[in-house]
Amino acid sequence: MADSALSGLKVVELGDFIAAPYCAKLMADMGAEVIKVEPPGGDSARRYGPFPNDEPHPEKSLLFAYVNTSKKGVTIDVGKPLGKRVFLELLKDADFLVEANPPKAMEELGLDYNSVKGVNPGLIVTSITPFGQTGPYRDYKATELVSFHIGGIGYPTPGDVDNPDASPPMKAPGHQADIMAGVTAAAASMTALFAREFTGEGQHVDVSEQDALLRASGNAVVSHMHRGETPSRIAGVGRPIATRKPLPTKDGYFTAQFFMDHFWEALKDVLGHPDWMEQEIFADRMMRMENLDVIQLMVEEWSKDYTREEVYHILQVENHIPCLPINTMADLFVHPHYVERGTFVDMEHPEIGRFQSPGPSYRFSGTPWNASIPAPTLGQHNIDIICDRLGYSREDLARMRRSGAV
Amino acid sequence: MSKLPLEGIRIADFTQVVQGPYATMLMGQMGAEVIKVETESRTAMDQRMAGAFTNLNGSKKSITINLKDPRGADVAKRLVKASDVAMENFATGVMERFGLGYDDLRQVKPDIIMLSSQALGRTGPMKDAIGYFAEASNFAGFSHLTGYREGRPGMVGAIWADHLTGMHMIFAILSAIRHHRRTGEGQYIQMSMAETVISAIPEAILDYSVNGRDRGREENLDVAMSPHNVYRCQGFDKWVAIAVTNEEEWLALCNATGHPEWADDPRFADSLSRWHNQAELDKLITEWTLQRTDYEAMHALQAAGVAAGPVLDGGGLSDDPHLNERGSFVPVGVLEDKPFSQIAHPWRMSNSPTPYYAVAPSLGEHNRHVLEDILGMTGEEIDLLTAEQVLV
Numbered sequence: 071m072a073d074s075a076l077s078g079l080k081v082v083e084l085g086d087f088i089a090a091p092y093c094a095k096l097m098a099d100m101g102a103e104v105i106k107v108e109p110p111g112g113d114s115a116r117r118y119g120p121f122p123n124d125e126p127h128p129e130k131s132l133l134f135a136y137v138n139t140s141k142k143g144v145t146i147d148v149g150k151p152l153g154k155r156v157f158l159e160l161l162k163d164a165d166f167l168v169e170a171n172p173p174k175a176m177e178e179l180g181l182d183y184n185s186v187k188g189v190n191p192g193l194i195v196t197s198i199t200p201f202g203q204t205g206p207y208r209d210y211k212a213t214e215l216v217s218f219h220i221g222g223i224g225y226p227t228p229g230d231v232d233n234p235d236a237s238p239p240m241k242a243p244g245h246q247a248d249i250m251a252g253v254t255a256a257a258a259s260m261t262a263l264f265a266r267e268f269t270g271e272g273q274h275v276d277v278s279e280q281d282a283l284l285r286a287s288g289n290a291v292v293s294h295m296h297r298g299e300t301p302s303r304i305a306g307v308g309r310p311i312a313t314r315k316p317l318p319t320k321d322g323y324f325t326a327q328f329f330m331d332h333f334w335e336a337l338k339d340v341l342g343h344p345d346w347m348e349q350e351i352f353a354d355r356m357m358r359m360e361n362l363d364v365i366q367l368m369v370e371e372w373s374k375d376y377t378r379e380e381v382y383h384i385l386q387v388e389n390h391i392p393c394l395p396i397n398t399m400a401d402l403f404v405h406p407h408y409v410e411r412g413t414f415v416d417m418e419h420p421e422i423g424r425f426q427s428p429g430p431s432y433r434f435s436g437t438p439w440n441a442s443i444p445a446p447t448l449g450q451h452n453i454d455i456i457c458d459r460l461g462y463s464r465e466d467l468a469r470m471r472r473s474g475a476v
Numbered sequence: 477m478s479k480l481p482l483e484g485i486r487i488a489d490f491t492q493v494v495q496g497p498y499a500t501m502l503m504g505q506m507g508a509e510v511i512k513v514e515t516e517s518r519t520a521m522d523q524r525m526a527g528a529f530t531n532l533n534g535s536k537k538s539i540t541i542n543l544k545d546p547r548g549a550d551v552a553k554r555l556v557k558a559s560d561v562a563m564e565n566f567a568t569g570v571m572e573r574f575g576l577g578y579d580d581l582r583q584v585k586p587d588i589i590m591l592s593s594q595a596l597g598r599t600g601p602m603k604d605a606i607g608y609f610a611e612a613s614n615f616a617g618f619s620h621l622t623g624y625r626e627g628r629p630g631m632v633g634a635i636w637a638d639h640l641t642g643m644h645m646i647f648a649i650l651s652a653i654r655h656h657r658r659t660g661e662g663q664y665i666q667m668s669m670a671e672t673v674i675s676a677i678p679e680a681i682l683d684y685s686v687n688g689r690d691r692g693r694e695e696n697l698d699v700a701m702s703p704h705n706v707y708r709c710q711g712f713d714k715w716v717a718i719a720v721t722n723e724e725e726w727l728a729l730c731n732a733t734g735h736p737e738w739a740d741d742p743r744f745a746d747s748l749s750r751w752h753n754q755a756e757l758d759k760l761i762t763e764w765t766l767q768r769t770d771y772e773a774m775h776a777l778q779a780a781g782v783a784a785g786p787v788l789d790g791g792g793l794s795d796d797p798h799l800n801e802r803g804s805f806v807p808v809g810v811l812e813d814k815p816f817s818q819i820a821h822p823w824r825m826s827n828s829p830t831p832y833y834a835v836a837p838s839l840g841e842h843n844r845h846v847l848e849d850i851l852g853m854t855g856e857e858i859d860l861l862t863a864e865q866v867l868v
Contacts (some may be wrong), residue, residue, distance in 0.1 A: 073659070075651040083765070086733050101650050120683040121698060132682035183826065189698035202824070207798040210774075211783040213719040215696060215704060220785035222793045226704070228623035228630020234713045238706045240785045241696050242632045243621035244677045246640075253643045258823040260650035261506050262765070265828045267657075272828035281804055285822045286639035288531045290790030295817065296527035300790045303633055311635060314610040314627045316619060323629055325610045325619070386605055394595070394611035396619045396629055399684035399691075402674070411600040413671055414685070426685045431641075431672040432648040436663030 074101020075437040077160050079263075082160050083141070084148065084181075085170035087115050087232050087278070088214075089308055091137040092252030093259070094168050098140035099430065105160060105455060107148070110474065112448050128448060129421040136427060139417075143363045143446025144455045145476055148179055152475035157181070158189050159460050166259050170198040176208050183274035189329055193272040194262040198211060198255050202278030212279065217247035221283025221357045222290055226301045226308075234304050236306045246465065251279040280287060283368045305363070313362055316396055317370045319378045326393035329358035336389040374377075417446040425437050452476060480507025481828055485653065488555045489513060489536065490543075490564035490571070494638035495593060495606065495669065496736055497532040500563060504535035505821045505831040511559070511846055512536045514839055515543065516868050529810060530836040534818055538837035540868050541845045543574045546867045554851045557584045559658070560647055565593045568603045578664045587662035589652045591645060597668030609637035609669070616673035621680055625693050639674045702750040703729070705758050706787055709766040709773055715787040716765055716773040722790040723747070725782050732780035733764045751774060808833045843867060 078144040083094040091106070091113070102463035106113075109306050115134040122130055144160075147153040161167060167186065169176065176182045176197075183195045197203060197372060200212030218224050224239040231237040234383035254298070255277045264274050284291070286369040289311050290301045301308045328337050332357075346368065351361045358365060373381050385393035396403075402425060415429040430439040456462050456476065470476040485508040489500045497512075502511040509737020512533060542548040547742065553576070556562050562581055566570050571577050571592070595607035596615060605611075610631055613619045618637070638698060639716040648665050656662055657702050674681060680691045698704040698719070720726050726747075730739045735852075738744050743753040750757055765773050770786035777784035788796060794805065802824075805817040823830040845868070847853040861867045 073795075075655040078658075087666065096647060108817075116776075120679060120687060122688070129574055132686055133679055136678040136682060150511065159590075201798060202802055203825075205798045205802040207778075210778045210785070211781065212785060213701075213704075213721060213783050215698070215706075215719045216717045216785040218717075219715070219787040220792065220796075222788045223632060223634045224717070225787050225789040226633025226793070229633055230630070235708065237624065238696070238708075239715055240630065240635065241616060243694065244679045245631075246636065246676065249676045250640060250643065253640070253647060254822050257502075257646040260647060260654065261481045261823075262496065262828075264485075264650070264827060265825065267693040268479045268481075268828065269484075271827060272533065276824040276826070277822070278802070278824075280799065281802070281820065282734060282822045284793055284799060284804055286538070286634050286636060287793060288819050289635060290633075291793050291819060292527040292531045292790075294790035294794055296812075302713075309484070311633055314631060316614075316631070318628070319857055323614075325631075327608060327611075335615055363720050369840045382742055391605070392607045392611055392772060394607050395615045398620050399617055399680060399710060402617050402681070402725075403685065404609060407596060407600040407602040411671075413595055413674065416767065416779070422686070425682070428675040428681055429671070429680060431644045431667060431675045433666045434652065434663055436646070436661055437652070450648045458481060465756075475648075 073437065074440070075434065076100040076102040079103070079130055079166070080164045081105070081166040081168060082164045082308070084170045085168060085198065087118070088137055088248035089255070090168050090170035090250040091115065092249055093196070093255040095137050095139055096253060096256040097259070099439055101438070104141040106138060106143045106464065107146050107157060107160070108146045108448065110147055110476065116448070123175060127421070132422070132425070135417070135419055135422060138445035139201040139441040140443045142444055142451040142455060143449065144452050145449040148181060149472060150473065150475045152470055152473055154179065154181070156456060156460065156475065158186070159453070161186055161189050162192055164193060165263065167193060167195045168198070168255060168259065169195065171474060172209060173199060173203050174199070187272065191271055192266060194266065194275065194276040194341055195260045195272065196255050196262070196277060196305065198251050198277045198278050198279070202281060214247050215244045217283065218242065218378070221280050221305040222245060222287035223283055226290065226303050226311060229303050230305050231303045231306055237303070239303065247279050248282055251277060252280050257350070273379040303432070313359060315366050317366060317373050319373050319376055319381050321400070322378045324373070324378055324381050324393055324398040326369070326391050328369070328391065329355050329362060331355060334358060334393045338393050340389055348430050369464060417440065417444065422461065449476070478829065480832060482506040482508040482827070485509070486559040487511065487560065488559040489639040490566070492560065492565065493641040494532060494635050495645065495797050496563055496565045498639060498642035501532055501535055501648070502646060502821060505816040505833060507832060508863050510536040511540045511842070512694060512837070513539055513555070513773060514540050516540060516839065527811060527816065530808070530816060530818065533836035534808060535834050536837055537842035538840055539843050540840035542868055543576065543864050545866045547861060549575045551847070551851070551861070551867070553581065553584045555846070556588060557579050558850055559588070560653065561591070563591045563645070567606050568594050568598045585640065587656060589656060589658055589662045589665070591649060591665040592643065593669065595611045595669050596840045597671065609635050611635045612669035613673055616670040616671045616677070619678070621677065621691065621693055623693055625695060625725070629693070629829065636667050637673050640670045640676055641667065644672050667730060687783060700747065700751060702747065702754040703757055703761055705754070707758065707762050709765050709768055709770040711769060714770045716770045716784055717787055718761065718777060718782065718784045720782060725757065726750070727783050728775065732776050732782065733761070735760070735764070806833050809835045811835060
């Protein structure tokens with residue numbers, strides 16, 4: 071296999087939990103060298119599960135193992151003068167610093183962009199924060215829950231609600247705001263790399279989680295600005311963005327898209343051309359969208375007597391209507407489609423053992439994607455990086471350790 | 477400062493709906509020349525409603541080619557030959573039927589970088605399945621985890637899977653261009669929206685993979701934090717999200733809400749007790765939030781060092797003072813006689829020019845420019861192919 075797409079690029083990561091680590095993981099799995107800098111107490115994802123058999127252990131967090139593949143790990147306390155000195159030495163020949171710390175904290179540490187660019191003018195600093203580097207909320211705190219909801223995705227979720235007081239806005243599963251911020255930061259970092267080809271200089275890239283989610287809320291904002299409608303999770307209020315309602319079968323749920331002309335005609339064939347489908351309220355695509363609740367109710371009457379697989383076969387395979395079943399976790403790992411594609415890859419981890427993990431989001435024909443190097447144990451590469459790379463003696467490393475700097 | 481980062485990169489954009497158009501628009505805003513290939517018969521897919529269309533197709537050029545006509549496919553090949561990147565998200569096999577599959581395009585441009593993205597990918601027994609963000613999210617297990625614990629699964633109220641996939645596309649394309657600049661080699665990138673979604677929910681996937689536990693729907697709750705929820709505020713359907721991550725923040729919340737006694741209540745004395753008694757705690761917090769607007773609650777808690785923020789809807793985002801001060805809405809022109817603001821590019825760069833913002837092109841607006849100036853076709857050739865319904 072050829073060189074990796076990002077081989078030769080050097081990334082220093084000073085983040086925590088998911089957003090910055092996920093950004094750096096995307097780059098590391100694609101061949102960049104990533105040095106993950108953790109505080110001596112370790113990244114907080116090490117304390118966040120899930121853990122095998124629910125036994126917490128700093129080297130057994132499955133979340134940490136997932137978002138930190140292919141990296142080298144060092145422990146440095148950048149708040150100590152000696153730690154800061156070692157950290158700045160790491161930045162000297164780096165292409166990227168990916169960090170996710172409060173802007174004020176970086177300024178107080180003397181590690182803000184204006185301070186570090188003196189060390190390496192070509193350095194690209196990508197900062198991921200809840201609200202960005204400017205504006206009135208710059209120094210406000212957020213977690214996944216807050217970011218998700220202030221980014222506008224939670225309000226219309228999960229849809230089809232009758233009593234909004236009893237059915238609050240919902241966040242999406244897992245840490246979607248952090249993941250979106252992470253992949254946005256990876257795309258942004260690569261863009262800055264191309265800018266450097268023109269200028270020879272690095273720059274500061276400001277990734278705000280709220281802005282990243284605002285872009286994904288685009289349809290809601292446009293709907294408000296242009297039609298004065300705000301998409302909502304309340305049934306019948308605003309034009310919904312997620313028009314599909316999960317419909318029941320004998321063994322679970324599915325969704326399908328019925329309102330486009332050719333799908334509507336195909337649905338008539340499936341249901342045997344009943345009279346109700348010829349009513350004026352279903353005459354065109356926009357009217358069908360308006361009256362989707364009626365359509366879905368009628369389809370539900372039909373689908374409840376079939377299994378998910380049967381519904382998929384009749385609607386999608388035989389009639390080319392976009393329709394897929396809602397898989398549960400148990401369905402995923404044994405599904406023939408995912409098995410044949412190798413969607414889940416085997417990971418071998420020194421503490422966790424062998425486990426199946428999500429594979430890549432893309433497959434390149436010419437360059438490898440490789441996540442087989444497990445996440446580093448705490449301080450695993452201190453000697454490799456601080457002694458062998460930066461040239462400190464083992465005795466000095468021991469001195470650093472004693473001072474708490476590493 | 478003079479050049480945008482992606483200037484000099486030309487993208488032949490055969491994508492439609494959301495994920496592909498979103499990715500190419502963001503690259504267009506960063507300076508890439510994006511040539512959107514459209515057909516009159518395909519416009520319904522792209523919902524050419526002015527606002528929604530510009531929201532995903534600003535900063536591009538539009539040409540119309542009937543790809544079903546072999547002469548149209550030939551024009552498309554000439555476009556690819558003049559481009560660095562080709563992207564498409566038709567159902568599996570459609571590009572091949574046009575004679576525009578990777579193997580065809582490689583003949584005319586050996587170092588082309590091509591990206592294909594389908595709901596479930598281009599291999600496997602269900603490679604022909606069509607689906608949009610909802611269906612891809614279903615098949616990924618994501619919908620199963622979304623919504624309220626009781627009743628049916630729910631849907632995320634945004635076109636989430638497309639935006640997530642679109643952002644991964646940009647990273648993938650730029651990685652491939654970087655490889656091309658070093659080696660001169662192009663390549664073929666294949667994506668599956670369902671697999672992108674799977675890669676974004678590692679907690680639930682790995683909990684099942686290792687522990688055999690299906691987490692189901694976790695709503696707004698966290699595995700350990702409490703308080704951690706959305707709370708009703710003054711006004712119709714207004715809510716504030718509050719998350720307390722440690723003891724210091726817990727004490728700050730007690731003081732900021734004027735309830736220092738909560739800290740001494742044995743039900744809430746430590747994080748574990750709070751987690752187990754969070755329903756009662758949430759009721760008490762709601763008594764406080766109901767006396768305030770969502771923004772008042774946020775500012776009061778943030779002043780004390782507690783993470784909090786209003787649950788914003790489309791209008792709330794448009795009006796949010798922080799987003800407006802950051803320049804997150806950019807006036808780009810007039811659409812349907814109304815001033816139109818584009819949502820800003822999702823990242824800011826300190827040392828590159830302002831992103832290139834423009835309203836979406838009209839259908840075929842750049843036919844002449846692209847076909848003559850870029851592909852070197854003559855006016856007669858273009859007129860003939862237009863008259864014969866090839867360039868429509």
